[in-house]
Amino acid sequence: EEGATIKTGDYEFEVISIKGHTPGHMGLYEKNHKILFCGDTILETITPNITFWGFDKGDMLGVYINTLLDLKKMDIEYVFSTHRDLIKDYRSRIDTIIHHHMLRMQEILDAMESGIEYTIRDLAPRISWRIKADGWDDFPPAQKFFCIW
Structure with missing residues (x-):
């Protein structure tokens, strides 16, 4: 405590x-x-x-x-x-x-574009990540989980 x-x-x-x-x-x-x-x-x-x-x-x-x-x-x-x-x-x-x-x-x-509502799942593929993958679609599922949580 x-x-x-x-x-x-x-x-x-x-x-x-x-x-x-x-x-x-x-x-x-x-x-x-x-x-x-x-x-x-x-x-x-x-x-x-x-x-x-x-x-x-x-x-x-x-x-x-x-x-x-x-x-x-x-x-x-x-x-x-x-x-x-x-x-x-x-x-x-x-x-x-x-x-x-x-x-x-x-x-x-x-x-983000003005006037559009986004979720984290919408934004995650739109930003940069330091991971060995060609793009969001190539991220391992566990890594995607850590990116959005």
């Missing part, structure tokens, strides 16, 4: 909310040693999947970006994520992730 602490040796980790990747995503922050275990919130070379969790959860991308901005203000030296390497310059990585999402939102807006 948020605010709880976990002590081990010289380390005292505080449980912090870092929602966005999922609604209840939590991390562990050790203030004295400037350590953050961030789960999937910040990833070194890829961006986490920000998924729709229902209308009652609100704008998860907005929640995620606000979480990143809050993390950027913290005094952290070592960021450990659940995938890949230690994140050395987490503030720069946060800027890169936010920039990615801003560009992606603009690409989605550019793919």
